[in-house]
Amino acid sequence: MSIEIDGIHKAFGDNQVLRGFSVEAREGETLVILGHSGSGKSVTIKHVVGLLQPDEGEVRVDGERVGGMDIEELFRLRRKVGFVFQFAALFDSMSVADNVAMGLRRMKEVSDEEREERVREALRVVDLVGFEDRAPSELSGGQRKRAGIARAIATRPGYLLYDEPTTGLDPITRAVVDRLINRMKDELGVTGIVITHDMESAFRVADRLAMLYEGKCRLEGTPDEFRNSEDPVVRAFIEGRPELMEEAE
Amino acid sequence: MTRTLLAPVRALGRGTRVFTLAVGSWGGLVIDAVRALRWVQIWAPLTLRQMTRIGVDSVPIALFIAAFTGIVLALQASYTFTGAIPLYFVGVLVGKTMMLELGPVLTGLALSGRVGANISAEIGTMRVTEQIDALETLAYPPVAYLVVPRVIAGTIMFPLVTALAIAMGIVAGWITAIQLLELSTPEFVNGLKLFFLPFDVTYALIKATSFGFVVTSIGCHFGFNTKGGAEGVGRSTTGAVVASSMVILVLDAFWAVLLL
Numbered sequence: 373m374s375i376e377i378d379g380i381h382k383a384f385g386d387n388q389v390l391r392g393f394s395v396e397a398r399e400g401e402t403l404v405i406l407g408h409s410g411s412g413k414s415v416t417i418k419h420v421v422g423l424l425q426p427d428e429g430e431v432r433v434d435g436e437r438v439g440g441m442d443i444e445e446l447f448r449l450r451r452k453v454g455f456v457f458q459f460a461a462l463f464d465s466m467s468v469a470d471n472v473a474m475g476l477r478r479m480k481e482v483s484d485e486e487r488e489e490r491v492r493e494a495l496r497v498v499d500l501v502g503f504e505d506r507a508p509s510e511l512s513g514g515q516r517k518r519a520g521i522a523r524a525i526a527t528r529p530g531y532l533l534y535d536e537p538t539t540g541l542d543p544i545t546r547a548v549v550d551r552l553i554n555r556m557k558d559e560l561g562v563t564g565i566v567i568t569h570d571m572e573s574a575f576r577v578a579d580r581l582a583m584l585y586e587g588k589c590r591l592e593g594t595p596d597e598f599r600n601s602e603d604p605v606v607r608a609f610i611e612g613r614p615e616l617m618e619e620a621e
Numbered sequence: 622m623t624r625t626l627l628a629p630v631r632a633l634g635r636g637t638r639v640f641t642l643a644v645g646s647w648g649g650l651v652i653d654a655v656r657a658l659r660w661v662q663i664w665a666p667l668t669l670r671q672m673t674r675i676g677v678d679s680v681p682i683a684l685f686i687a688a689f690t691g692i693v694l695a696l697q698a699s700y701t702f703t704g705a706i707p708l709y710f711v712g713v714l715v716g717k718t719m720m721l722e723l724g725p726v727l728t729g730l731a732l733s734g735r736v737g738a739n740i741s742a743e744i745g746t747m748r749v750t751e752q753i754d755a756l757e758t759l760a761y762p763p764v765a766y767l768v769v770p771r772v773i774a775g776t777i778m779f780p781l782v783t784a785l786a787i788a789m790g791i792v793a794g795w796i797t798a799i800q801l802l803e804l805s806t807p808e809f810v811n812g813l814k815l816f817f818l819p820f821d822v823t824y825a826l827i828k829a830t831s832f833g834f835v836v837t838s839i840g841c842h843f844g845f846n847t848k849g850g851a852e853g854v855g856r857s858t859t860g861a862v863v864a865s866s867m868v869i870l871v872l873d874a875f876w877a878v879l880l881l
Contacts, residue, residue: 418754421757423754423758447760450759450760451760453758455754455755457751457755458751464752474761475759478760523755523759
């Protein structure tokens, strides 16, 4: 059980975003992918669920090549990989409960009663009990993120991909979301990939980290290996000191 | 100098390229929508709601436009015919014009603003807020979920709304004729029946069906290809209304050449 991103290249027009990026999320761990804004982090995880196809290289989930999947195989893959979007991407026209139930409605094996039970369970896990009938527009930023996580876990996926889950949140809500990510791993055994440039959050949730820089993996290792790295690019990023990078260049 | 002279040619070339790409992209979406028909369990439950939003909710504006068009047609016909042509020809003109031209085209144009803009803005907002990506990650084919119900609803409901608009226009013309012109109900009805052909209704409904298809599919196409936040949504919405209005007028001429 793992997600392997193997030497992927991706360009949008003249903009070459990924230039052979490789990383692996192993079973039961949370892998954090770090990188500057616009470095291609979100582009990377969109390849995992087949929202984008690499120009070169490949992504494998449980050993299966995502690039070679037909639409039905992609649907099966997406049932085992939950995706938490940066701004939650909740459906405006639906209540919170209907948002959470969306993925379950596509699962024929889930009865109406079980669906309702799973929605309640997912909202309980993210502490949103009592918010079932609210519209997404009536939620705060943190509540929206938690509703997005509830929607992603309702189908009980083996993997969760978090696209900048703490961006735009206050420090307390950030800590709440980080705690939630750790609970997903500890209580549900979910393998996670977290995309972020929030170092405090990264160190709180990461079992391992990988830094995406200029389309490639600059460093992959444990939180301690990152803290002790002497690579000026890595140090500049984790300490928020651009002058280190300028010196290195 | 040469560069200045070639500028219009270059602009024409660029415009042709953009137009061709847009038509190709719209055609691709239509093909995807046909393929997505296999996911009946996804689009079927949503189609009825879209028929209400696209069709039923559009009835008031369509009737409003048709009523005033009928009044003006009756008065202008009377103004033109007085002293030259028997006045019962007012019924001929109101009936024929509402059925063959103004009913379908004015309803189509009004609905391209109301329905086309709404579809484009809604899907465009879903695109820029990643809701379409979210649909995909939840194992929903977005074309089956968003495009198919809207296009089916538009294609079915436009002719129904148009039929109501035609009826309203004729009724408004009749009331105008008996209230403001020196015309009786039998005279107006005789005029209405004089050159009436059942094909007129078929022709109107064929046009309205094609308008329903293009307005909804073009709205979906612009929405799906929205880029760049709120500004992009605005651009897509305007583009959808302009493009569908132009296509309605081109189709109007096309059906006239083909069927009349």
